[in-house]
Amino acid sequence: MIQTWRIDTPVQTLVLASQESRLPTVVYWGQSLPLQENLAVLAAAAQRDITGGMLDGVPDLSVSPQAGDPFPGQPGMQLRDAKGKGLLPVFSLALDESADNSLCLTYKDAALGLSYVLEILAQADSDVLRLSCALQSHQPIFVDWLAAPVLPAPQQSEHMLEFSGRWCGEFQMNEVPWNSGARLRECRLGRTSHEHFPGVILPCRGATNSQGQAFGLHYGWSGGHRMLAEELPDGRRQLQFGHASQPDQALCQSVTTAPLFATFSACGLNGLGAAFQSHLRQHVLQFPDAARPRPVHYNCWEAVYFKHDLDTLKDIAQRAAALGAERFVLDDGWFKGRDDDTSSLGDWLVDRRKFPEGLTPLIDYVKSLGMSFGLWFEPEMVNPDSDLYRAHPDWALGRPEQLLGRQQMVLDLSQSAVCDYLFERISSLLSEYDIDYIKWDHNRVLPTPVAGQTEAVYGLLDALRSAHPSVEIESCASGGGRIDFGILQRTHRVWLSDSNDAIERFWMQRNAALFLPSEVTGSHVGPRLCHTSGRVMPIGFRAWVAASRHMGFEMDPRELTDDEARVLQDATDWYKANRDWLHQGHILRLDSDDAAVLGELQLARDGQRFVAFVGQITPSAQTLPRPIRLTGLAPDALYQIQLRNPDQAAAVSRGKVALKVGPLSLSGRALMELGLQLPIAFPATLWVIEGKKL
Incomplete structure (x- = not known):
């Protein structure tokens, strides 16, 4: 049968x-x-x-x-x-x-x-x-x-x-x-x-x-x-x-x-x-307020690292707000004795040497600038050089003589006392201070792959969200070490990578889009000199790569020239004006006929508009750019398209490429079959092509 x-x-x-x-x-x-x-x-x-x-x-x-x-x-x-x-x-x-x-x-x-x-x-x-x-x-x-x-x-x-x-x-x-x-x-x-x-x-x-x-x-x-x-x-x-x-x-x-x-x-x-x-x-995804636009972040990590000084942070916050930031995130270094990554994980008390009056003066100043406030934690970890470990060495997961990772050990969350301690410490800080966001980090692998640890993390996150339902949480694990639908059932954003190298970011974001929508994928404008790759990239490329996902800044804004600040503000304004439909649409990968070029198209849910991001990653093998073919459009519809940033054309671009001159109207079939001819670009150029169905 x-x-x-x-x-x-x-x-x-x-x-x-x-x-x-x-x-x-x-x-x-x-x-x-x-x-x-x-x-x-x-x-x-x-x-x-x-x-x-x-x-x-x-x-x-x-x-x-x-x-x-x-x-x-x-x-x-x-x-x-x-x-x-x-x-x-x-x-x-x-x-x-x-x-x-x-x-x-x-x-x-x-x-x-x-x-x-x-x-x-x-x-x-x-x-x-x-x-x-x-x-x-x-x-x-x-x-x-x-x-x-x-x-x-x-x-x-x-x-x-x-x-x-x-x-x-x-x-x-x-x-x-x-x-x-x-x-x-x-x-x-x-x-x-x-x-x-x-x-x-x-x-x-x-x-x-x-x-x-x-x-x-x-x-x-x-x-x-x-x-x-x-x-x-x-x-x-x-x-x-x-x-x-x-x-x-x-x-x-x-x-x-x-x-x-x-x-x-x-x-x-x-x-x-x-x-x-x-x-x-x-x-x-379960956002605390699904109708709230995804705010532009400013994260202070690559600006100050562990050197937290109230006046410096206020200065940076003021500059970040002027550039368009809507949330200020205080990263690692704010808690008791934390001057580098060798000590203090687990001691979740505000460092009174750095913040004599607690975090209130900084938070009040950040809010006066129109930004909300977020705070970094790494709750699942402990440094052997910490008050917590000295009091509870038995709380660490694995053998005492284990190989450390980033000078730290993992807390055994299968012990209820450990989860109770972490819940109390984090919850008390969320109750004491006006914090609407947690960057939840996880900077080393476990000594053994115990499933109970993951289940306990889920339980801890669930309990904190129940107690503080308005707080958003980011999943970070040395960048993209914990990204999956299980953690995203309990968090609201992922830190795709610790690399703020925009070239690396662009291809990573493109691949991750096979699973992740734009609104959960954090992407920040890094420093002019990238701290993880040593490359120097133009502000236009860095800004537009970040604007293509959940946008943020993570450089020292004091390094920006007036022209760089103008370019960054322009990209930020564009992000704010378009995030409502970007964060409801689909990211579609473009098939490129040039191995030096990568591209994607973000299509609105109703199909009425799109933006294509086309990146010149390395020099092309041929003399002139190959056409880039779009995707996902209605073949018989007519679209008006324009190049948002024609000024990014290379100095050696001498021809009258139509998109450099002004808008075009073409059918979806022409855009998908013939494609678009773009100006010559140097590597680290990201073209922004906007389209609307007529």
């Missing part, structure tokens, strides 16, 4: 089938099927042949492949009883709770006392599927591995696009070809990490940013995680996501995976990005 289920969003269909009440298999995932499709026939058509040298049947590649079938690849769960003996469950359907846009199937193995619950929710407004599973046992058992519901990878895909990285170089996208065998990526660092973003893109043959079929997956978990991509000997492919294996494995009776977010696109990688951006915006 074949049982079938289907779940649809406007652009995709997922079909599951089960033989003899076994765990179901995904027999179809892709472009929407007709409503009259016979699912039983579809499932039968997906059955494979049998040949020599194999079993007399093809074991199911189910939502949790079972080793006991025997399945020829990596199983979706690995279980042991209390004595360490392996368990090989045989599940059978016990309960079917399905609706139009959701599915919940419960399977049981009565002999072993095990239950497996599969849940799938389709979000029609974002075209994203949310999948998770849970395992329950009557008796305590060891769960060595439990994958979120396993999905098949497309046969017409030649490679995967994975995301790796490093400090100041997050969201590097790598092509990994499909080959026979298993590829394992496991992050054992205890946080999402710079190195292993828990997501993958599966472009089908011929797909580009703007056309072709593609699939995308993201595991929404902020701790250690594992991704397994496997091509079986028979040619089938599977993708598994789950928590990282833990060295302190303990007996348990219940395990639940984090949600796996999955989507399909028939219009290239941009369809995936638009779906994930929409889903995060509509179903994950």
Whole structure:
């Protein structure tokens, strides 16, 4: 007997089938099927042949492949009883709770006392599927591995696009070809990490940013995680996501995976990005005031570092406000004894040497300038040279003789006393002072990838948000070390990278846009001489790269010339005038025919306007610029376009390029097929092309 289920969003269909009440298999995932499709026939058509040298049947590649079938690849769960003996469950359907846009199937193995619950929710407004599973046992058992519901990878895909990285170089996208065998990526660092973003893109043959079929997956978990991509000997492919294996494995009776977010696109990688951006915006983010425009930040870190002086900070705040800043964030260095990164983490008391009257004089001055006030914390960490560690060395996670990271250790948040202390310290400061924003940092990896630490962080953030619902929180982890949908359910902004090098930022922002919308992606105008790369870049490039996301400044404004201040104010004014529609629209990557040029287009939700940011990153190989083709426009509509910053053309640009002269009116098809001819530009130039539908 074949049982079938289907779940649809406007652009995709997922079909599951089960033989003899076994765990179901995904027999179809892709472009929407007709409503009259016979699912039983579809499932039968997906059955494979049998040949020599194999079993007399093809074991199911189910939502949790079972080793006991025997399945020829990596199983979706690995279980042991209390004595360490392996368990090989045989599940059978016990309960079917399905609706139009959701599915919940419960399977049981009565002999072993095990239950497996599969849940799938389709979000029609974002075209994203949310999948998770849970395992329950009557008796305590060891769960060595439990994958979120396993999905098949497309046969017409030649490679995967994975995301790796490093400090100041997050969201590097790598092509990994499909080959026979298993590829394992496991992050054992205890946080999402710079190195292993828990997501993958599966472009089908011929797909580009703007056309072709593609699939995308993201595991929404902020701790250690594992991704397994496997091509079986028979040619089938599977993708598994789950928590990282833990060295302190303990007996348990219940395990639940984090949600796996999955989507399909028939219009290239941009369809995936638009779906994930929409889903995060509509179903994950919880802003204290969703109607409030995203304020322009000023962060003092790269201006003063640990040298906090009230008069200097007031001077900088006044200059930042004049440039257009709307929120002043006091970074690391404000608390007791904190003069460098070697001491004092955990001692969350205002340093009376630097601030004799507390933070009130600075906050009052910042507010008098029309800005709100934010404060930096790194709550999960402790320095051995701190009052907290001297009083509670047992609060540190891991062995006392462990290797330190940035001169610090991690607090063990599984201890309730630790979370109680952190909640009291942070909450008291939020109650005493008018603080509307926390920059929540996390500057070292965990000594072991314990899932309980992540769950405790979630609990602490939830408690603080409940007690202080008007406060916004930024997730920072040496930059982009903790970015995922799990942490963003509890925070409101991510610090994409510690690099304020605008060239590095531009390609990182472009890659991250496959998952993140603009309003959560913090981007700051850094110093003229970048502190992390040593490069000097023009203010126009730095300002417009920041204005393309959630804008901020992080330089010493005292270094600006009058001309630089004018350029920065102009970009800031533009950001403020356009952020309402930018932060509701979609970021679409442009396909460039010039390897030296990167571009993206931000399209309003109603399609009535757009802005394209086109960056000349390095010198082009050819003499003249190649046309840049736009995307996402209505082919038959007419658009008026203009170059917002024609003055950025290189001194050697001598021709009468139309966009240098004034606005143009062209059809969407012409803009997407022929493209636009831009003036010659030196590297570190960002063109800003505005368009409106006529």
